[in-house]
Amino acid sequence: MHIRFNKSIYFSVITLVLGVFAMSCQTVKPYQRSYLNDSAMKMGLTKGAGIESYAQMIREGASGAGGKNGGGCGCN
Amino acid sequence: MRSWLILLLLVVSFIAKGQQQDSTFTKKAVKSTQYEFLFSYYQQGGNHSAITGGTGTEELKVFINKLNVTHAIDSFNTILIEAGVDMISSASTDKIDFRLSSASAEDNRFWIAAGYQRGSKDKRQLFGLRPSLSMESDYFSWGLNGWWTKRNDLNNWRYGVNMQVFADDLRWGRLNAEYKRPVTVVYPVELRDSVWFDIYMRYTANIDFDIQHDINRRMSIGFFPGIIFQSGLLSTPFHRFYFAGATKAVVENLPQQRVKIPLGIQLNTFIGARMVLQLYYRYYWDNYGINGHTINLETPIKIIPQLTIVPFARLYSQKGAKYFFPNKTANTTEAYFTSDYDLSRFTSFKYGAGIRFSSVRETFFRQISLRYAHYSRSDGLYFNQLSSYFNMIGK
Numbered sequence: 198m199h200i201r202f203n204k205s206i207y208f209s210v211i212t213l214v215l216g217v218f219a220m221s222c223q224t225v226k227p228y229q230r231s232y233l234n235d236s237a238m239k240m241g242l243t244k245g246a247g248i249e250s251y252a253q254m255i256r257e258g259a260s261g262a263g264g265k266n267g268g269g270c271g272c273n
Numbered sequence: 274m275r276s277w278l279i280l281l282l283l284v285v286s287f288i289a290k291g292q293q294q295d296s297t298f299t300k301k302a303v304k305s306t307q308y309e310f311l312f313s314y315y316q317q318g319g320n321h322s323a324i325t326g327g328t329g330t331e332e333l334k335v336f337i338n339k340l341n342v343t344h345a346i347d348s349f350n351t352i353l354i355e356a357g358v359d360m361i362s363s364a365s366t367d368k369i370d371f372r373l374s375s376a377s378a379e380d381n382r383f384w385i386a387a388g389y390q391r392g393s394k395d396k397r398q399l400f401g402l403r404p405s406l407s408m409e410s411d412y413f414s415w416g417l418n419g420w421w422t423k424r425n426d427l428n429n430w431r432y433g434v435n436m437q438v439f440a441d442d443l444r445w446g447r448l449n450a451e452y453k454r455p456v457t458v459v460y461p462v463e464l465r466d467s468v469w470f471d472i473y474m475r476y477t478a479n480i481d482f483d484i485q486h487d488i489n490r491r492m493s494i495g496f497f498p499g500i501i502f503q504s505g506l507l508s509t510p511f512h513r514f515y516f517a518g519a520t521k522a523v524v525e526n527l528p529q530q531r532v533k534i535p536l537g538i539q540l541n542t543f544i545g546a547r548m549v550l551q552l553y554y555r556y557y558w559d560n561y562g563i564n565g566h567t568i569n570l571e572t573p574i575k576i577i578p579q580l581t582i583v584p585f586a587r588l589y590s591q592k593g594a595k596y597f598f599p600n601k602t603a604n605t606t607e608a609y610f611t612s613d614y615d616l617s618r619f620t621s622f623k624y625g626a627g628i629r630f631s632s633v634r635e636t637f638f639r640q641i642s643l644r645y646a647h648y649s650r651s652d653g654l655y656f657n658q659l660s661s662y663f664n665m666i667g668k
Contacts, residue, residue: 223489239548243642245644253646256650258615
């Protein structure tokens with residue numbers, strides 16, 4: 198089964214992101230960062246997920262944007 | 274009487290000594306070293322090996338071992354050292370020479386990187402540089418990674434740029450006891466009477482941007498655009514390809530230039546007081562004709578402050594490269610062709626869970642985690658991966 202990502206999905210993702218942004222923006226002071234400073238809120242991949250990303254990079258034609266970008270191995 | 278008492282107190286206050294400043298006191302930077310150990314077992318199956326023209330076993334087992342050492346010299350300067358060994362056992366690689374249990378069935382990948390990172394005096398910027406080397410029996414790679422990050426004074430905006438370059442030499446022979454030097458690009462055994470490529474180098478350059486913003490006290494968002502350029506020998510020289518009606522294979526042939534553009538966006542938010550939602554979407558495009566969409570969801574749940582479970586799921590859909598043809602379906606008029614199913618049209622789904630234990634005190638041990646993932650692709654390829662991670666600090 199192949200899933201198609203058509204224009205309605207693009208539009209929905211973009212609208213969701215902009216909606217979240219618009220409704221939720223606040224200036225966060227340093228003493229209000231108890232949730233944001235949690236390690237689970239860190240952007241990007243954890244070490245274990247990073248290793249899986251390496252395998253995925255080889256097994257999928259696409260790579261980049263937070264994962265390994267290609268080069269440094271014998272794979273295309 | 275009272276006046277004599279006051280006079281006595283005044284005299285005592287003039288002759289009494291307060292705390293003396295210790296003239297021998299010096300500021301010392303606290304050095305710290307962080308050790309990270311990563312072990313992973315990867316097991317793969319499938320039936321579309323590119324080595325045998327898009328058919329045949331893809332069984333593969335890899336033991337991944339990695340060590341990272343981060344040593345903070347002082348508040349501004351950090352040394353980074355990474356090293357690893359991957360032990361690879363591949364049933365399909367055995368088919369390069371069509372010999373069972375030949376030397377090609379097993380291989381090892383060694384790699385090492387050593388870097389330096391410096392922070393600015395206001396601690397808002399970081400600069401770093403990290404050269405690396407990687408080697409396997411059929412390639413040797415040099416790499417250089419540089420990065421810069423900055424945050425604003427409230428730490429609610431963070432920016433970064435990361436650049437990498439690689440030069441890969443795809444010749445075999447360095448790890449061979451007889452040669453101990455690069456000799457030749459490896460072709461399938463029956464095709465070695467011809468020189469299929471007059472080059473053996475591959476070059477990769479990429480630049481990634483990182484823009485993060487804290488939307489409110491519980492939510493942050495990140496944007497990750499990038500661009501990647503590759504040139505040189507982008508075909509895998511031991512991949513066979515069969516044209517329609519052909520009994521003899523040729524070596525796969527792909528264009529010698531490739532441009533990739535990935536665009537990622539991630540949203541992290543606390544749901545309640547114990548659960549974090551990490552939602553990631555990536556769009557990918559390249560000039561080979563591949564379009565890819567990734568949706569990844571991870572939900573760390575804190576059972577107690579030290580213990581977190583992390584269920585996750587990932588959905589990926591890819592439109593295949595215009596040069597991909599299944600076994601014995603392409604016309605001989607095609608200039609570029611491959612039967613590598615990694616470049617084909619497919620959908621994949623990955624799911625799994627992890628468990629993480631963190632120390633909340635300043636002790637030697639910081640974190641232990643275990644993670645399992647199962648991945649399956651619509652063309653039949655699958656893998657299972659079990660990973661463990663240990664994080665310790667020393668002074």
